[in-house]
Amino acid sequence: MFSGFEERVKRAVKSVREVESVSPQLGIILGSGLGDFIDRFSGREIPYTKIDGFPLPTVEGHRGTLKINPSAAVLAGRFHYYEGYDPDDIVLPIFLLHGLGVRTLIVTNAAGAVNPEYKPGELVLIRDHINLMGVNPLRGPNIADLGPRFPDMSEVYGLQLRQLVKSISKQSYREGVYAAFQGPCYETPAEIRMAAAFGADLVGMSTVPEVIAAAYLGIKVIGISCVTNMAAGILEQPLSHEEVVATGKKVAPQLAELITSILNNLSG
Numbered sequence: 001m002f003s004g005f006e007e008r009v010k011r012a013v014k015s016v017r018e019v020e021s022v023s024p025q026l027g028i029i030l031g032s033g034l035g036d037f038i039d040r041f042s043g044r045e046i047p048y049t050k051i052d053g054f055p056l057p058t059v060e061g062h063r064g065t066l067k068i069n070p071s072a073a074v075l076a077g078r079f080h081y082y083e084g085y086d087p088d089d090i091v092l093p094i095f096l097l098h099g100l101g102v103r104t105l106i107v108t109n110a111a112g113a114v115n116p117e118y119k120p121g122e123l124v125l126i127r128d129h130i131n132l133m134g135v136n137p138l139r140g141p142n143i144a145d146l147g148p149r150f151p152d153m154s155e156v157y158g159l160q161l162r163q164l165v166k167s168i169s170k171q172s173y174r175e176g177v178y179a180a181f182q183g184p185c186y187e188t189p190a191e192i193r194m195a196a197a198f199g200a201d202l203v204g205m206s207t208v209p210e211v212i213a214a215a216y217l218g219i220k221v222i223g224i225s226c227v228t229n230m231a232a233g234i235l236e237q238p239l240s241h242e243e244v245v246a247t248g249k250k251v252a253p254q255l256a257e258l259i260t261s262i263l264n265n266l267s268g
């Protein structure tokens with residue numbers, strides 16, 4: 001984080017506090033094309049344009065809005081490194097959620113399957129991640145009031161939360177390791193073989209910076225990847241953004257249901 005970041009966080013929290021006083025414990029971040037849940041969720045809607053210092057998402061399918069009620073705060077629209085944002089911009093929403101009272105976070109994303117057993121359209125629980133982005137949002141002066149200089153990352157996607165998700169779902173979910181590349185190009189087949197050799201099951205271009213920030217702040221994380229395609233080189237066909245978007249759209253209602261049941265369970 002750069003110096004001045006703490007002030008930036010305070011200003012963002014203040015602009016939400018000016019219109020809404022609730023302090024939900026649960027935060028939810030909806031990935032590209034996975035925004036369906038927000039329409040089922042009732043709460044006060046605050047567009048990013050009304051949150052002081054918030055950048056605006058440039059990716060289609062990202063709405064750029066916060067919805068908040070006493071149980072949860074939902075963000076539809078995230079900031080990716082490949083869009084040109086600084087890591088500070090990418091993690092500002094996590095610091096905002098923390099400032100509003102959030103202590104458990106559900107992060108969702110669209111991902112390519114490195115694991116050949118996975119199928120497009122499947123939801124996978126993230127068990128761990130590998131940061132191949134080449135950036136870390138915690139670089140820079142540490143804000144000692146908020147978190148440690150050297151945060152522990154041994155169990156960021158908490159076992160108890162993963163077990164809870166499995167116990168409340170009718171369906172069984174596999175668990176996998178998510179590797180984050182910078183993007184915006186998809187990976188080469190050789191990069192996917194490397195990711196597989198490293199132990200990755202999924203690849204994507206998001207989530208890891210936000211999860212690092214959450215771990216730093218002591219927020220517990222549930223990560224859900226929506227497999228939108230088989231990763232490069234697994235099938236003999238090129239990857240297409242249209243395929244990723246179309247599969248994401250198909251799975252969005254199932255993801256919305258899963259998030260709803262987690263929300264009901266955690267707030268009930």
Ligand code: HPA
Nearest residue numbers: 110111112203204205231
């Ligand atoms: N690679 C990287 N990011 C992605 C992919 C992929 O195959 N699918 C969806 N997001």
